[in-house]
Amino acid sequence: MSSDETFIVMPNTHSSDEAVTPSLNARCSAFLLDYILTLFPLSVTLLLAFFVKRKLMEPEVGGFFQYVGYALTIAMIYFNWVYSYVRFGQSFGKRFIGLRVVRIDGQPLDYQTVSVRLLVFLLSMLFAGLGFIGMLWNDKQRGLHDKIAKTQVVKE
Helix, strand or coil, X not given: XXXXXXXXXXXXXXXXXXXXXXXXXXXXXXXXXXXXXXXXXXXXXXXXXXXXXXXXXXXXXXXHHHHHHHHHHHHHHHHHHHHHHHHHCCCHHHHHHCEEEEECCCCCCCHHHHHHHHHHHHHHXXXXXXXXXXXXXXXXXXXXXXXXXXXXXXXX
8 A cells, every 4th residue: 555545534523422312123133143142052942852752752852942032031131131232331232233332431341330231221121111101201311220220322
C-alpha cells in the first residue's frame, strides 16, 4: 500500500457516549435465537432417549441420554447466558442480531452482575413476564432484570 492512497471514512451517526436503544423486536428476536440454541441439545437427546426406550427397549440407556440432555442444557445456559456475557458482552442471539449488554457505569460485565441479571430474568419469566412489562413504557426499554443488575442492552 502506497502512502498516496486515501481512504474515505463514513461518519459516525451517533456519538460514543450516546447508547442506541434497540427495538423490542430486536431483543425478542435475540431471545428467540438464544432459546432455540439452548433447547436444541435437549430436544435431540430427548428424541434419542425416546427412540432408545421405546424402539430398542433399553430404558437404562434411554435414561442416560435423557440426563445427558439435561446436562447439555445446563451447560448451554451457562455458556450462552453467563460466560458469553462476561467474555463478549453478548449471547449468541444478541451477537447475531447486533446487540450488546453493557453496565450503566461503563465497567465491564462480571460474573456477579451477569448472574443477578440471569436470576431476575428467569424469575420474571416464571411470574408470567411481569418483570418485562416495564420495557413497554421505559424510554431505555430496560426490564426489571436490567434495572436490578444496572445493565442496558444497546445496538452495536
